[in-house]
Amino acid sequence: MSSIAPASADAGAVVGVGDSRPPDGKPQRRLSLNLRQSGIYVAFALIIVLFSVLTGGDLLQPQNISNIIVQNSYILILAIGMILIIIAGHIDLSVGSVVAVSGAISAVLMVNHDVPWPLALLITLVVGGLIGAWQGYWIAYFGIPAFIVTLAGMLLFRALTLTVLGNQGIGPFPEEIRTLSNGFTSGYFGNIGLGPLGGADLFSLLVGVVAVVGIAGTQWRTRKARLGYQQVVDPLPLFLLKIVAAAVVVLAVVVQLARFKNLPWVLVLLAVLVLGYSLLTNRVVFGRQIYAVGGNVQAATLSGVKVKSVIFWIFVNMGVLAALAGVIFAGRLNQAGPTAGNSFELDAIAAAFIGGAAVQGGVGKVVGAITGGLIMGVINNGMSLIGAPSERVMLVKGIVLLAAVAFDVWTKRRAGLASR
Amino acid sequence: MTDDNILRMRGITKTFPGVKALQDVNLSVRRGEIHAICGENGAGKSTLMKVLSGVYPYGSYEGEIYVDGELSKFGDIRASEQRGIAIIHQELALAQQLSIAENIFLGNELSNRGLIDWNRTNHEAAELLRRVGLTENPVTPVLDLGVGKQQLVEIAKALSKRVRLLILDEPTAALNDDDSAHLLDLLRGLRSQGITSVIISHKLNEVREIADRITILRDGRSIETLDPAVEEVTEDRIISGMVGRALENRFPPHESRIGEEVLRIEDWTVHSPTQRGRVVVSKANLSLRRGEIVGLAGLMGAGRTELAMSVFGRSYGTNISGRIFKDGHQIELRSVRDAIRHGIAYVTEDRKRYGLNLIDDIKRNISAAGLRKLARRGWVNENEEYRVANDFRTSMNIKAPTVASITGKLSGGNQQKVVLSKWIFTDPDVLILDEPTRGIDVGAKYEIYSIINRLADEGKAVLVISSELPELLGLCDRVYALSAGRVTGEVDRKDATQERLMQYMTKEQE
Numbered sequence: 001m002s003s004i005a006p007a008s009a010d011a012g013a014v015v016g017v018g019d020s021r022p023p024d025g026k027p028q029r030r031l032s033l034n035l036r037q038s039g040i041y042v043a044f045a046l047i048i049v050l051f052s053v054l055t056g057g058d059l060l061q062p063q064n065i066s067n068i069i070v071q072n073s074y075i076l077i078l079a080i081g082m083i084l085i086i087i088a089g090h091i092d093l094s095v096g097s098v099v100a101v102s103g104a105i106s107a108v109l110m111v112n113h114d115v116p117w118p119l120a121l122l123i124t125l126v127v128g129g130l131i132g133a134w135q136g137y138w139i140a141y142f143g144i145p146a147f148i149v150t151l152a153g154m155l156l157f158r159a160l161t162l163t164v165l166g167n168q169g170i171g172p173f174p175e176e177i178r179t180l181s182n183g184f185t186s187g188y189f190g191n192i193g194l195g196p197l198g199g200a201d202l203f204s205l206l207v208g209v210v211a212v213v214g215i216a217g218t219q220w221r222t223r224k225a226r227l228g229y230q231q232v233v234d235p236l237p238l239f240l241l242k243i244v245a246a247a248v249v250v251l252a253v254v255v256q257l258a259r260f261k262n263l264p265w266v267l268v269l270l271a272v273l274v275l276g277y278s279l280l281t282n283r284v285v286f287g288r289q290i291y292a293v294g295g296n297v298q299a300a301t302l303s304g305v306k307v308k309s310v311i312f313w314i315f316v317n318m319g320v321l322a323a324l325a326g327v328i329f330a331g332r333l334n335q336a337g338p339t340a341g342n343s344f345e346l347d348a349i350a351a352a353f354i355g356g357a358a359v360q361g362g363v364g365k366v367v368g369a370i371t372g373g374l375i376m377g378v379i380n381n382g383m384s385l386i387g388a389p390s391e392r393v394m395l396v397k398g399i400v401l402l403a404a405v406a407f408d409v410w411t412k413r414r415a416g417l418a419s420r
Numbered sequence: 421m422t423d424d425n426i427l428r429m430r431g432i433t434k435t436f437p438g439v440k441a442l443q444d445v446n447l448s449v450r451r452g453e454i455h456a457i458c459g460e461n462g463a464g465k466s467t468l469m470k471v472l473s474g475v476y477p478y479g480s481y482e483g484e485i486y487v488d489g490e491l492s493k494f495g496d497i498r499a500s501e502q503r504g505i506a507i508i509h510q511e512l513a514l515a516q517q518l519s520i521a522e523n524i525f526l527g528n529e530l531s532n533r534g535l536i537d538w539n540r541t542n543h544e545a546a547e548l549l550r551r552v553g554l555t556e557n558p559v560t561p562v563l564d565l566g567v568g569k570q571q572l573v574e575i576a577k578a579l580s581k582r583v584r585l586l587i588l589d590e591p592t593a594a595l596n597d598d599d600s601a602h603l604l605d606l607l608r609g610l611r612s613q614g615i616t617s618v619i620i621s622h623k624l625n626e627v628r629e630i631a632d633r634i635t636i637l638r639d640g641r642s643i644e645t646l647d648p649a650v651e652e653v654t655e656d657r658i659i660s661g662m663v664g665r666a667l668e669n670r671f672p673p674h675e676s677r678i679g680e681e682v683l684r685i686e687d688w689t690v691h692s693p694t695q696r697g698r699v700v701v702s703k704a705n706l707s708l709r710r711g712e713i714v715g716l717a718g719l720m721g722a723g724r725t726e727l728a729m730s731v732f733g734r735s736y737g738t739n740i741s742g743r744i745f746k747d748g749h750q751i752e753l754r755s756v757r758d759a760i761r762h763g764i765a766y767v768t769e770d771r772k773r774y775g776l777n778l779i780d781d782i783k784r785n786i787s788a789a790g791l792r793k794l795a796r797r798g799w800v801n802e803n804e805e806y807r808v809a810n811d812f813r814t815s816m817n818i819k820a821p822t823v824a825s826i827t828g829k830l831s832g833g834n835q836q837k838v839v840l841s842k843w844i845f846t847d848p849d850v851l852i853l854d855e856p857t858r859g860i861d862v863g864a865k866y867e868i869y870s871i872i873n874r875l876a877d878e879g880k881a882v883l884v885i886s887s888e889l890p891e892l893l894g895l896c897d898r899v900y901a902l903s904a905g906r907v908t909g910e911v912d913r914k915d916a917t918q919e920r921l922m923q924y925m926t927k928e929q930e
Contacts, residue, residue, distance in 0.1 A: 229803045232822075283802065285795050292788055295777030302735060302766065302774050303789040303842070304756040362779045 039407060040356050040368055044375050051382030058385050059378070062260035065253060070182060070332070072377035073266035074099065074325035076370055078348035079355070080277050081321035083369035084314045086352045087281075089294040089361025090146035092315070094135065094153030095322045095348055099341030100161040102128050102326030107170035107336035110177070117174045125323045131157065132319020136312035146315075154345070162338050171335030180269070181331030184262040200258035207263060208254030211271075212247045219243060266328060270370075273321075277366045290314060294361030350397070351376060354404040375400065425489070426451040426585055426616050427472070432483035434467055434476060441467045442481070445642045447635055449585070454607055454617045456627040459637035460662055460861030465620045468637070469587050473507040474500040487585075504584030508574045510593060514562045521545035521558035524577045548576040552606055568599030575606065586610065587618045592626060593859065596719050596887075604630050622859070624655040636661040663862050671894035672866065674873040678897065679710035681748070682881045683764070683850045688742035690723075690730040690905075700726045700737060702905040708850060708881035713872060715892035716885045717921050718902035724885045725769060727902070728852045732766035733759035746849075760789060765843035769854035769885070771832075775839040778828035782820055783809035785827050785838050790846040812841035817867060833864025840871060851875060854885045869895055889918045901925045 051059045058064060078095050085092050102124050109120035131153070138149045172178075189202040219239075226233050233239070257263055281287040289310050292300040301307050325344075330336040355372030357364035376397055383393045427449040434442040442464045449455045459465050470476050472485060474494030485492045487503050494500045497507075514523045521542045530541045545558035552572040562570060571591060578586055588607075592600040600623075607617050607630060621627050627634060634646040634653065643661055646653045659670075683706075690701040701723045708714055718724045729736035731744065733756035744751055746762050753759045759766070768774035776785055786809045787794055794805050809823035816837040820830060827838055836856065843851060853872065857865045872895065876882055886892050892899050893916050901909040901924030909924030 225803050226806075229807050231803070231806055283800050284798050285791050285800060286798070288784070288791060288800060291780065291784070292777055295779050296773075298774045299777055300788070302732075302756060302768060304733075304760045305788075306755075306757070358779075362777065 040354070040371055040404070044371050047375055047378055051378060055382060055385045059382050060256065062256040064381065065256050066260050066264055068377050068381050069267050070264050071381070072373060073270060074329045075344060075347045075351060075377070076270055076373045077273065077321050077325040077328070078344060079351040079369040079373045080273055080366055081318035082348040083352045083355070083357055083364050083366055084281070084290055085318055086357045087294045087361060087364045088290050088311060088314055089297070090139065090311065091349065092146065092150045092318050093345050094150040094157055095318065096341035096344035097154045097157035097161065098128060098131055098319060098322035099326040099329055099344055100338070101157045101164065102323035103330030103336040103340050104161045104164040104170070106327045107173065107330055108164055110174055111170050111172070117176050121327060124327055125320050128319040128323025129316050130319070132316035133312070135319070136315030139315060140308040140311035165336065165338050167338055169335040169337040173331050173334050177327065177331040178334060180265050181328045183265055185265065185268070187262055194255070197255065197259060200255060201262040204254055204258035204263045208251055212250050215246055215250070216243050274366060274370055281366055286310070291362055347376065350401045354401055356408060358408070424450055426487065428486040429472065430484045430486070432468065432471055432481055434471055434481040441640055442471070443640045445637065445640070447642060449616060449618060452611060452614050452616055453632040454611055454619060454630055456631035456634045457618060457620045457637060458624070458627060458634055458658055458662055460863065463637040463662070464640040465637055466589060469507055469589060469620065472500070473497055473505055473587065501581055504582060505587065506578035506581055506583040507587040508578060508589065508591065510590040512570050512574055514570055514573060516563040517561060519559045519561055520549065520556060520573055523562055523573060524548060524580050528581065544580070548579050551579060552576045553602065568595045568602070571595065571603060572606070583615060585616045585618065589620045590622065591619065592621065592623055596721065600626065624658050627658065628653060628655060634658060638662060638664055659862055670866065672870045672873055676711055676713060676876055676897045678712045679879060681707055681709050682746065683708045684745040685731060686743045688727065688731070689740070690726055690737035691739040693736070693738045700905050701730065704907050706900060706907065708883060710879045710881055711876050712898065713876050713882045713884060713896045715896035715899035716883060716902060717889060717892055717899055717925055719925055722902040722925065723905040724902055725854055728766055728854055728883070728885060732756065732764060732852065760846050763847070763849035764852070765846055765848035765850070766852045767839055767843050767854060767856060769858060771835050771839050776827050776835060779826065781824045781826055782813065782818065782838055783823040786812055786841045786845055789842050793845070808845060812845070816841050816871065833860045833867070836860055836864070836868060844875070848880065850881045850883070852883045852885070855887065856884060857891065889921055892921070893918065903927045
């Protein structure tokens with residue numbers, strides 16, 4: 001559902017901006033505000049259009065959409081944890097090594113010791129949490145900058161990986177882990193014909209319809225509640241337009257996936273994570289406190305936020321998510337290798353910043369980070385489809401990262417000037 | 421050069437998108453005078469000085485600037501510095517890790533064929549320090565100096581650039597009375613050496629004391645220039661020019677209905693967290709009653725903020741001893757959360773650093789300390805949050821289009837109202853307000869006073885910490901005086917005078 005989420009939350013973001021202005025607000029500022037918050041989604045759409053044209057439509061082929069999701073799933077999972085850390089004003093350079101060590105541990109447990117896969121998965125996640133707790137302790141309670149602690153962690157956990165693996169790859173993984181990483185939901189209700197589009201999996205289509213109804217329903221309820229509190233909301237036609245747009249995007253993606261091989265399991269997992277973490281950051285006290293800490297740590301302390309514990313727990317959370325990504329990555333390759341996860345931290349950090357996080361902290365959204373990750377995923381995929389060499393892909397990704405942050409700084413500066 | 425004005429600004433108009441910050445402003449500064457500029461926050465004082473010093477380059481404003489009768493078109497700060505104009509901003513811009521000498525010659529290094537001549541740098545720095553009355557070694561790192569001395573280093577830096585017109589933006593805002601007096605003396609000394617000063621200040625008593633002439637700005641326009649040599653200029657006269665009406669009363673009338681004791685502090689002793697063994701607050705005793713407004717007076721360094729913050733969940737200090745009683749029962753406040761739970765709120769003196777999340781909006785700032793009240797089983801009800809914030813926006817008269825406006829863009833007075841709202845929302849019995857009107861314009865001050873009175877009428881006890889004695893006298897039912905960490909006196913409203921308080925505040929330890 002990673003492609004669903006941006007569209008729906010985009011709608012949410014724009015609704016949020018809509019109600020932030022009075023009906024008689026200055027239209028010109030409203031537009032620029034809209035652009036700042038939704039710029040990333042517009043950029044994402046443009047990049048998709050661009051590569052669709054360049055690849056002659058291959059980008060949006062059923063199998064390719066599925067590939068983009070599966071190939072980027074672990075980066076997206078890391079990006080979710082990373083955005084929380086960046087919102088709090090910290091950074092984690094160790095996630096690539098944590099991916100490697102947790103893949104290695106799960107491999108040793110499942111392959112060498114025949115531990116049942118659910119138990120092995122659980123143990124690996126716990127180990128990830130412990131790694132996060134170790135780093136969180138030094139950062140939050142001992143007061144060492146996260147940059148240093150996680151730089152050390154990057155070395156420590158890579159070393160641990162090599163030790164655990166004895167410098168060689170371990171595999172193959174049990175069927176279930178491979179299915180989670182690489183597999184698809186089975187066609188529970190069989191196929192139906194979609195006319196010229198050919199056959200498609202009915203179950204996937206039903207899930208898509210349920211998702212669309214769910215999005216529309218929650219948006220409608222939110223709108224009703226806001227109206228009940230006499231807040232300003234989008235005019236009804238605009239609201240409906242956004243819902244319809246979101247529905248079209250979701251259904252388009254689902255139909256393509258259904259025509260290929262049903263829903264990838266990692267997509268289901270990602271959808272649950274994105275939904276859960278979006279709710280956490282917006283609606284749960286703990287999530288709000290992350291923003292408070294990143295925005296002004298002293299003010300947060302004096303408002304009764306337990307700053308140290310907040311920082312500690314977001315690193316624990318990062319450790320668990322990195323362990324999950326590690327198992328999925330290893331399962332996908334069907335082998336835990338010593339070089340697994342190399343430079344994943346950079347991709348996750350880049351995803352967060354492309355997705356609108358601020359270097360100083362206090363700003364960022366889970367959906368933004370996912371979109372940032374997908375932008376890089378689409379660039380990777382699109383450029384390899386048109387046969388671009390890898391150095392050019394790297395070049396483009398670097399420019400995109402710089403441009404995204406430059407755009408953010410620029411809009412902020414303009415907004416600052418406007419308010420004097 | 422027949423002009424005896426060193427500076428004339430004529431018809432200055434500066435527009436930002438949507439706002440006219442300055443409109444047809446005129447300012448003439450005579451050679452060798454101290455010229456004060458007064459105005460409420462947002463009146464355009466700082467903008468005018470930025471136009472003058474080239475921060476806003478020629479062409480970005482309308483109107484003309486004449487320096488020594490010559491039309492000047494400054495493209496940047498360097499251009500204005502070359503004409504002998506230096507500006508010292510409210511927020512000091514010294515590199516904390518560098519030495520005094522390095523700071524003085526920063527960007528203007530004394531070098532010999534590309535290498536810095538350290539002997540000459542330190543020698544000349546020492547000379548400049550002598551001129552501003554400092555005896556510090558020029559190699560001392562700036563971070564070892566207090567704010568007052570750092571200010572003097574800034575002036576020394578300006579002198580090193582052969583300044584002829586010195587602009588000071590709120591130079592005494594962060595200084596205690598001694599340092600302020602020293603700074604004002606220094607400006608007089610510079611005047612006798614022929615250096616002209618333009619000083620922006622909210623402290624009207626200082627302005628009256630030091631200024632040869634006073635120009636008043638209001639809503640981006642220059643209203644008038646007052647000359648004490650021609651007419652009598654009282655503080656009320658300046659205020660009426662600033663607010664555009666005669667201000668009969670700076671304090672709203674209020675009759676307190678005082679009830680039971682709600683908070684008592686006994687033998688409260690606090691040690692400094694940074695300097696070993698230093699006692700910051702010593703055996704302090706305080707008592708607050710319901711519906712009562714109590715003042716806490718003290719000079720800079722007397723330990724007022726330290727006392728308040730140490731009570732507020734040990735937010736300051738180490739090795740704290742003493743007892744706190746709430747409604748007659750002894751309580752322990754180990755954390756800010758404990759304090760909030762026991763109905764104590766502390767509104768900081770530095771709202772930008774300690775009070776607000778400036779990049780977030782009004783509603784989330786208001787809910788920050790009482791978020792749990794808006795949450796059921798950890799889930800925040802955002803609609804309730806909106807309603808609560810909106811209610812505060814109305815009741816506190818926060819001037820912002822909506823509660824989704826970013827707090828960093830509000831004026832000082834409105835930011836203060838947001839911080840107050842945040843703490844009122846926690847529904848405290850005791851509110852400690854640390855310098856609640858610092859950096860706020862006169863109109864907003866009156867509103868803050870009204871809010872404080874309203875809180876007392878609701879039966880809350882309010883402890884007001886303030887450096888402005890008239891404020892304490894006008895507002896409080898009772899005032900404690902603090903000197904060097906000790907409570908040296910307690911004065912009732914009817915007996916309170918500035919002189920009496922000042923006696924207690926300067927009382928030496930026995």
